[in-house]
Amino acid sequence: MACPYLEYRKADGARSFDHERAYCAAAETFVQPMRADICNNRYDLDHGQHCEIFQAHSEGE
Amino acid sequence: MGYEAYLDADPVIITAALTGGVHGKEANPNLPETPEEIGRAAGEVEAAGASVVHLHARKPNGERSFQTERFQEIDDAVRRHTDDIIIQHSTGGTGAPDDVRHQPLRTDPPPEMASLDMGPLNRYAHLTSGNTRALVDSLHAEMIDRGIKPELEVFNDGHMNEVEGLLDRRDLADPVYATLIFGPGTLTPPTPGNFLNAIDNLPDGALFNTLGFGRHQLPFPTMGLLFGGHVRVGLEDNVYYERGGLAESNARLVERVVRLADELGWPVASTAEAREILGLEEL
Numbered sequence: 001m002a003c004p005y006l007e008y009r010k011a012d013g014a015r016s017f018d019h020e021r022a023y024c025a026a027a028e029t030f031v032q033p034m035r036a037d038i039c040n041n042r043y044d045l046d047h048g049q050h051c052e053i054f055q056a057h058s059e060g061e
Numbered sequence: 062m063g064y065e066a067y068l069d070a071d072p073v074i075i076t077a078a079l080t081g082g083v084h085g086k087e088a089n090p091n092l093p094e095t096p097e098e099i100g101r102a103a104g105e106v107e108a109a110g111a112s113v114v115h116l117h118a119r120k121p122n123g124e125r126s127f128q129t130e131r132f133q134e135i136d137d138a139v140r141r142h143t144d145d146i147i148i149q150h151s152t153g154g155t156g157a158p159d160d161v162r163h164q165p166l167r168t169d170p171p172p173e174m175a176s177l178d179m180g181p182l183n184r185y186a187h188l189t190s191g192n193t194r195a196l197v198d199s200l201h202a203e204m205i206d207r208g209i210k211p212e213l214e215v216f217n218d219g220h221m222n223e224v225e226g227l228l229d230r231r232d233l234a235d236p237v238y239a240t241l242i243f244g245p246g247t248l249t250p251p252t253p254g255n256f257l258n259a260i261d262n263l264p265d266g267a268l269f270n271t272l273g274f275g276r277h278q279l280p281f282p283t284m285g286l287l288f289g290g291h292v293r294v295g296l297e298d299n300v301y302y303e304r305g306g307l308a309e310s311n312a313r314l315v316e317r318v319v320r321l322a323d324e325l326g327w328p329v330a331s332t333a334e335a336r337e338i339l340g341l342e343e344l
Contacts, residue, residue, distance in 0.1 A: 015087070015090070017123075030087035032087070033083070033123050034083045034184065038185075038188075044158065045156045051185075051187070
């Protein structure tokens with residue numbers, strides 16, 4: 001299951017794009033495409049293990 | 062290569078790294094992501110003076126793709142928009158399994174060049190792009206089978222040892238071509254002294270390409286020009302033209318390094334000259 005903070009949006013108020021792009025609701029920003037692979041648990045990547053943003057927000061909950 | 066080469070004014074090969082695989086339009090809306098955008102950008106940088114384009118592939122939403130089919134779309138678009146630019150595919154891919162890293166080599170025709178990351182590279186807090194020796198050898202073997210010239214990406218001084226190790230293990234056609242990379246994180250610290258060390262540590266007869274990441278994209282290619290090297294610029298490595306000002310295009314970054322070369326009296330290599338210098342087959 002992908003990161004619970006992952007959203008796909010076309011805009012964030014400041015910027016807009018032709019396609020929906022990976023957006024981190026925890027960091028409140030669009031994420032780099034490389035990081036989106038972590039958000040989506042692609043290949044051998046896992047947001048629980050590899051994303052410091054998820055870890056920081058999970059610890060704070 | 063060195064200052065003598067500068068005085069002799071050998072033509073400089075300019076590589077344009079158009080898109081990359083880390084940041085995207087969220088960093089600079091002018092960064093090309095689709096095959097058509099990348100193709101148009103390739104035409105613009107060729108007109109500006111680049112003779113090589115370094116390419117990554119992306120999905121429509123900007124996220125990374127390693128699929129042969131996606132690289133094929135990009136190559137087709139590049140060829141529609143350019144005369145005879147040299148295509149160089151990236152085989153980089155943090156977090157991607159080794160078999161996926163081979164897919165960019167399998168277009169038809171194959172790229173004339175492809176990158177070979179010479180060792181590990183840290184990303185974010187928890188990731189390392191492994192780039193084991195076994196993967197380097199595997200990628201190189203397929204490059205040889207397909208007639209692809211490797212561009213050795215030397216991210217730090219230790220990777221120069223890896224270059225020597227590769228030369229011990231495998232036959233690389235002359236000239237060996239290494240991109241020396243300077244910047245933050247796992248890259249070589251961006252100092253003039255480290256630049257001089259890096260070129261001193263090159264294998265005999267090797268050519269070097271100069272890559273300064275981020276704000277180092279202007280000073281390090283300048284040093285590369287002065288010391289007989291080749292240069293790489295582009296939005297993959299740097300999204301700014303100046304402090305606080307996003308670059309309008311890859312072409313503007315190429316135009317600037319062409320102006321530098323012109324001021325230094327350094328001829329910019331045509332694609333035909335670049336092929337000759339790199340030992341690539343004539344088209």
